[in-house]
Amino acid sequence: MEVRIGQRVSRGMLPLLALHTVSEYYRSDHKPPFTAALIAANTLIYLRPSFLDPLIPPIEQVWFNPHLILKNKDLKRFLLSPFYHIGEPHLVYNMLSLLWKGFQLETSMGSVDFASIVASLLVLSQGVTLMLSKSLLLFFDYERSYYSEYSVGFSGVLFAMKVVLNSQSENYTSVYGIIVPSRYAAWAELVLAQLLVPGVSFLGHLGGILAGLLYLKLRSTYSGSNPIKVLIRGIVDAVKWPFKFLRRRRGRITGRGTVGSNRAWRCQTCTYDNNNGSLRVCEMCGTIRVVNGVSSFQRSSRSDGLPLDELRRRRIDRFGGR
Template sequence: MQRRQRGAHTGLLLLFAQIYQFGFNNMPPVTLALLGLNIYLFLYPMKPLLYVCISVHKGYHHNDWERFLLSPFHHADDWHLYFNMVSLLWKGTKLERRLGSVQFAIIIAVFSQLIGVVYVLVQLLLAECINDPSYNMQCAVGFSGVLFALKVLNNHYHPGGSTYVFGFQVPNKYACWAELVAIHILSPGTSFVGHLSGILVGLLYTHGPLEWILKSAGYTRYPQYEYQENRSERPYDMYTGGVSEDEQLQQALQESLHQTRQWGTSGRDEQQPSLEELRRRRLNKF
């Protein structure tokens, strides 16, 4: 398998334009690091694609375990890289903000390796059931399997709604399956089993034991997850540093009494401010 050349890397140039338009400041750190890693390994691959792609024959029969580590982060050409990274830019940013950077990093680390394992198992099963050894030789690279798994998570954490898959409106909970079929029909050279493996790993996390296993291994939820979820319900948090509303009122009352003592008799005829007035003063201060 050799990397296909496409002129002056038009896909790579378009990817840089997309990243610039999105803005580096708008990207969470893990998503940004993943983009950088995939772009770097495209420009400076650790090995030729023939030696990093994952297959039953190379990865399992020849015990070349390094392929499991390298195959998700190498791409066949610049357009392969472009479409995967633009998808990562959206899915990664949305999920990392929803879950927090630590949890998202753990998910990426586990998914990128587990998808390769599932891919090899499915190919091995197909080769045995259909009695077709060609499945053992099919070699795959790219981040698209992880992206299909992230799509399952996105639909799990943001249920409802619909999306368009190649012009057809599909409920979000079925979108990953519709894309799996549509991509295989429109682009037969893509890895159907690789994409399917991503969906299966995503379902293992959202409806299976994978999330529980990660938590049992020492993973816990982090405070930024709750903050992201409740920021619309507690709009003052972004101004108060997390101080509760009651604490704000108590502190405002103490400051008001302190100011009254400083004013002395000059404020004797003024009325004690109401709670609403104290709230307004506190917010104005922030």
């Protein structure tokens, strides 16, 4: 059964990917947003819906080709090629792998840290692959096989993520039906995928594994803040700031009643805003707090065990004797 989605015709695998993703998020207590965003971005780029078509470069402009990247200093090919896939099976297989790895990593470390890791691994895996292909050209004259090769796909980043995910694991896992230690699963998959799946990018997968190892090495030796993490956190804070401001403004109620958060309250006698919600007596005039609409204008010499002298001292400290 074929279903047209955007400019692509799905043969049933994309609906299964969507169903599986929704099912995983529905069943899980943790719903990692960045993993979902990555899956959505890869899928939308593959489907090329009409409203996004002018914004998405064609695949011919983003193929990862070491020769063209170095010759033209083409950052578009360097950065965007992981998000493109050449077919539905290619996309679905990578996204299912991303779903599982993303759930594990993002749930354990948080969305900002996970986003910084993905960004770091993407740049490292692309850079290592580029250097490997150039080195093979210089030392072994492997131009046709690797230096002029065209490739796309998220698998290099996924191999790097697998290295990071399994770096401390003592368990065993199955790779194409073969049980291997989890920490060596990426190496086993590299060899078996090359033997069993024709046309896969050996150098891209190898670059991903080496990028994962390089990331772990850099993380263990560098104690400072991850600049990519700082950048992502700054972007997230900038996006969230207007919503915090709106919530703060919405929390203030004019007239008599609560101000700001639930802990603050306004005196009905002098209209002073008391920030300490634990006090039942106004710090300005000493009037007993109104609770649930029951008012009392009696003066109190004590507030939750505070003597009147202490209450006066607090007023003097707060208002400078005014």
